[in-house]
Amino acid sequence: MIPVPVRRPLGIWLRERGSGLVALALVIGAGAGLGAIAFRWLITQATLLFSGHTDYAATPGAAHPWLPGLGVWFLVLAPAVAGLIYGPLVQCFASEARGHGVPEVMYSVAERGGRIKPQVSLVKALASALCIGSGGSVGREGPIVQIGAALGSTFGRLTKLTEHRLRILVACGAAGGIAATFNAPLAGPFFAMELILQSFTVESFGAVVLASVTASVVGRAVMGNEAFLSLPAFQLHNPSQFLLFALLGVLIGASGVLFNKVLYAVEDLCDRVWRGPEWLRPAVGGLLLGLLLLVLPQMYGVGYPVFGNAISGSYTIAFLVLLLFGKMLATSLTIGIGGSGGVFAPSLFIGAMGGTAFGMVAHELLPGMAGSPGTYGLIGMGAAFAGATRAPITGVIVLFELTGQYSIILPLMLAVVVATLVSRTISSDTVYTAKLRRRGIDLDARNRRGKLPDRMVGTVMEELPDRIPAATAPREASELLARSGHAVLPVVDDAGQYRGCVTARAVAEVLGDGERLEETVGELAELPPTVTTTMKLVDALDVLVQAEGTGLPVLDADESGLVGWISHQTLLGSMCTAARTR
Numbered sequence: 140m141i142p143v144p145v146r147r148p149l150g151i152w153l154r155e156r157g158s159g160l161v162a163l164a165l166v167i168g169a170g171a172g173l174g175a176i177a178f179r180w181l182i183t184q185a186t187l188l189f190s191g192h193t194d195y196a197a198t199p200g201a202a203h204p205w206l207p208g209l210g211v212w213f214l215v216l217a218p219a220v221a222g223l224i225y226g227p228l229v230q231c232f233a234s235e236a237r238g239h240g241v242p243e244v245m246y247s248v249a250e251r252g253g254r255i256k257p258q259v260s261l262v263k264a265l266a267s268a269l270c271i272g273s274g275g276s277v278g279r280e281g282p283i284v285q286i287g288a289a290l291g292s293t294f295g296r297l298t299k300l301t302e303h304r305l306r307i308l309v310a311c312g313a314a315g316g317i318a319a320t321f322n323a324p325l326a327g328p329f330f331a332m333e334l335i336l337q338s339f340t341v342e343s344f345g346a347v348v349l350a351s352v353t354a355s356v357v358g359r360a361v362m363g364n365e366a367f368l369s370l371p372a373f374q375l376h377n378p379s380q381f382l383l384f385a386l387l388g389v390l391i392g393a394s395g396v397l398f399n400k401v402l403y404a405v406e407d408l409c410d411r412v413w414r415g416p417e418w419l420r421p422a423v424g425g426l427l428l429g430l431l432l433l434v435l436p437q438m439y440g441v442g443y444p445v446f447g448n449a450i451s452g453s454y455t456i457a458f459l460v461l462l463l464f465g466k467m468l469a470t471s472l473t474i475g476i477g478g479s480g481g482v483f484a485p486s487l488f489i490g491a492m493g494g495t496a497f498g499m500v501a502h503e504l505l506p507g508m509a510g511s512p513g514t515y516g517l518i519g520m521g522a523a524f525a526g527a528t529r530a531p532i533t534g535v536i537v538l539f540e541l542t543g544q545y546s547i548i549l550p551l552m553l554a555v556v557v558a559t560l561v562s563r564t565i566s567s568d569t570v571y572t573a574k575l576r577r578r579g580i581d582l583d584a585r586n587r588r589g590k591l592p593d594r595m596v597g598t599v600m601e602e603l604p605d606r607i608p609a610a611t612a613p614r615e616a617s618e619l620l621a622r623s624g625h626a627v628l629p630v631v632d633d634a635g636q637y638r639g640c641v642t643a644r645a646v647a648e649v650l651g652d653g654e655r656l657e658e659t660v661g662e663l664a665e666l667p668p669t670v671t672t673t674m675k676l677v678d679a680l681d682v683l684v685q686a687e688g689t690g691l692p693v694l695d696a697d698e699s700g701l702v703g704w705i706s707h708q709t710l711l712g713s714m715c716t717a718a719r720t721r
Contacts, residue, residue, distance in 0.1 A: 160304060160346055164311045167294055168350030171287035171315025172357030178264050178283055179320060179362070185272020186440060189217040195274070197444035199436035214274060214436065215429035221273030222421030225266040226477060230418040233262035238474055239277065239482045240285035241334065242574040244313060247292070248335055250580070252302035253309040255292035259285060266479040270421075274428065276438045276469035277480020279320055284481070287316030287354075288335070307343045310335045314347040315354030322358060322365065326537040327351035333530045334571065375546060376510040383509060384518055384550040387497050388557030391519045394493050395486060395526020396562050398467050399570045402482070403577065405471035417477065424476025431469055437462060438469035441484045449495045450516040456496050463492040482570050486527040487520040494519015514550075517542060521551050522558035527570045531559045596679050597672030599712070600693045600703030606631045609638055609661030613649045616660045620646060629692045629701060630664040637701050639664035640692065667691055670705055671698060679705055 183193055190213075191204040203213040229236045235243045236259055247255050267282035291312030295305040310331040318327030328347040332339055413420050432438055437445045449459060470485040498515030501508075517538065525534035534555045539548060562569075568576055575581075604623050607616055609632045620628055620643045627642045638661060645663045649655045668682045673696050683691060683705070690706035 160307065160342070161349060163294060163298070163300075163304075163308060164346040164349040165353050167287075167291045167308055167311040168315040168353030169357055170290050170294075171283075171312050171350065172319040172354035174260065174264070174286050174290060175283055175316055175319035175354065175358055176361050178268065178279065178286060181264060181268035182271050182279060182440075185221075185268045187272075189221060189273040190439065194444060195439040196437060196442045199439065211433060211436070214432040214439070215426060217273040218270075218275065218425030218428045218432070219422050220425075221269040221275075222423075222425040222476070222478075223419075225269040225479065226421040227418040228262060229266050229477070229479065230416075233259045235259055236263040236266050236285070236479055237477055238281075238574070239480060239571075240281035241481070242571045244285055244288040244309065244335055245337075245571060246575055246580060247288070248306045248309055249337075253292050253295060253305035255285075255289045255309065257289060257293040259289040260293075263289070263479065270473065270478045270480050271440050273425070274432050274439045275473040275478045275480050276428075276440070276442070276466065276485065277473050277478060277482065278441055278484025278487075279481060280317060280483035281481025282479065283316035283320045284313045284330075284335075287312030287314075306336065307346050310343060310347050311350035315350040318351040319354040319358030321537070321540075322355065322362070323537055323540040324351050324355035325540055326533060327354070329533045329536050330530070333533050334528065375514075375550065377508050379508050380510055380514075381550060381553060383497075383501055383505075383515070384554045385557050387494060387515055387518060388522050388554035389561050390497060391490050391493050391522040391554070392526035392558030392561035393565065394463070394489060395523045395528075395558060395570075396566045398470075398482075398486060398489055398523075398527055399566065399568065399573055401467045402471045402474060402570065403573055405468070406475040409472075409475035421477040424472070424478075428469070428472050428476065428478075431465075431472065435461070435465045435469070438465055442466070442488055443484075446488065446491050449491050450513040452495075452499075452512060454495075456499050459492045459496040459499075463489055463496070466492070482527065483524065486524045486570070490519035490521065490523025491516045492519075493523065517547065518551055518554045522554040525555040526558040526562040529559055529562055529569045531555045534558075594676055595672060596670060596674045596676060596693055596705055597703070599676065599709055600672070600705050601709055603692065603701055603704050604628055604690075606701075607641060607660050608633070609659060609664065611660040613646050613656060613658065613660070613663070616641060616663075617643070617646050617650060625690055627667075627690060630660055631701075632661070637692070637694070639666040641665075669694060669698060672696055672702060676710060680710055683707060683710070 186195060187193055192198055192201065200211060202210050206213050233256060235256065240263065247253055263282050263285050267279065271277060271279060288309045289312070291308035292305065295308040300308065313335050314327035314331035317330050318324045328344065328351045331347045332344060336343055409424065415423065445462065448454060449462070454462070466485055466488050470482060473480060495512050495516035497519065498509065498512030501515065502512050521534040521538040524537070525531045535548070535551055538551055604625050605619060606629050607619055609630055627640050630638045630641050632638050641660050641664050649658055649663065667686050670679050670682055670691050671694050690704055692701050693703040693705050694700065695702045
């Protein structure tokens with residue numbers, strides 16, 4: 140008999156076959172490219188409406204051509220008027236659109252299976268365009284990541300994909316958005332893999348690359364093949380410059396961490412001061428932002444023209460430093476008052492100002508060694524991004540794409556790695572994870588947890604094994620340890636009070652040393668890290684991994700007495716139980 144081919148329904152093909160994932164990645168990439176085009180058009184139109192210029196940062200201090208009577212005072216009103224529009228829009232339809240967007244996408248991928256409300260795309264695009272166009276000192280990468288991610292999530296849910304593939308589609312949307320809006324097809328996939336998925340697999344990497352390439356092709360077909368920022372050629376004059384690049388990485392990496400601290404300190408201050416309805420907060424706060432723009436109009440919008448002026452040497456050292464701290468404050472205030480926009484471009488801005496200032500100082504002190512100050516501005520952009528986000532691969536790739544010069548790779552890699560190490564040393568959070576940790580969400584701990592249920596130790600702990608009195612001799616203790624089946628046992632004094640734990644290894648060492656046979660278990664006992672009944676299982680796992688032996692005693696909530704025992708086997712059993720009940 141001739142076998143009859145089996146027809147697979149479209150939904151099954153998309154959910155189960157690799158070719159189905161490829162098709163979805165191409166669709167999401169095209170959609171993200173079109174979304175990036177529409178978003179950039181919205182920003183341009185909003186900027187033209189509120190400032191009278193297509194990019195006000197190119198002509199800071201100019202009056203609005205439609206309102207010449209106001210002079211530069213229109214800067215005070217523009218953010219407030221825009222806030223009156225996008226504040227209620229965000230509050231009523233998609234509160235996730237507030238802020239810089241990337242943390243929300245990271246959380247949806249890690250904890251919600253990639254599920255994002257479909258209306259987020261439209262609300263985020265409108266709110267961010269109004270915010271940036273009216274002077275909000277934020278970037279457009281956060282919004283386009285969230286817009287693309289919401290698009291990917293919507294397509295995935297319509298086709299009823301599994302959570303694994305739904306997460307990949309969310310990453311495809313984020314990668315496509317970055318690639319199209321910045322004309323950076325390499326940076327898009329690495330941004331998605333390093334920050335959104337936080338893992339590299341052949342299947343996911345192939346999908347995000349396809350989405351990124353498709354989005355770039357669509358974007359270039361409409362917006363051209365020009366990089367979003369034109370930068371001067373890079374030249375390395377002296378190998379000894381690498382020492383200066385390493386020092387630059389230290390300083391700019393620290394400035395990236397400072398940016399994180401200032402951002403959330405200002406947000407906390409705004410939260411404490413504001414007592415009105417949330418929908419009105421962007422409008423009232425917009426007045427403060429407008430006053431800052433009145434003093435420093437270079438902070439208007441993303442500020443790409445200011446990048447070029449700084450790196451080309453148009454500003455003094457003092458003014459570069461003023462711009463650096465002004466950007467930290469302006470971006471923090473924009474986010475703190477409830478604005479919508481990204482922190483990718485502001486971190487590049489901070490790096491460009493700080494790096495160029497460093498280069499100018501180095502050129503004055505070491506004219507024969509330092510080379511062009513603009514070179515340090517270029518390197519500083521990647522270092523600041525790495526210090527703020529701790530995404531070194533993306534930091535290297537995006538600057539390589541901006542310059543198109545291979546000669547930048549070695550000094551850039553050095554500065555970016557140094558900045559990342561400095562950031563990791565002085566701060567436990569990035570600009571993205573800090574927002575989630577402030578909500579009680581620790582993605583690093585959740586990644587370590589894997590399938591470990593989100594429960595307390597007290598709900599899964601075992602009964603206590605035999606306790607050894609502190610006065611017990613080593614030989615007797617060895618017998619008790621052997622019978623217990625544990626490599627470690629708790630030690631108590633004559634009154635029954637907990638005094639620590641003794642390990643089989645410590646007892647064996649004493650028995651092997653004839654001069655120490657008079658020691659007691661109490662002298663061998665050590666206090667291990669504390670585990671309490673109210674500790675999360677993921678935290679108990681961290682303690683168990685660091686401790687010696689296979690288990691640890693559990694203390695009650697106020698750490699006043701022993702109540703149970705926790706071991707690796709206990710945690711493994713809780714994982715199996717959780718898997719069976721899903």
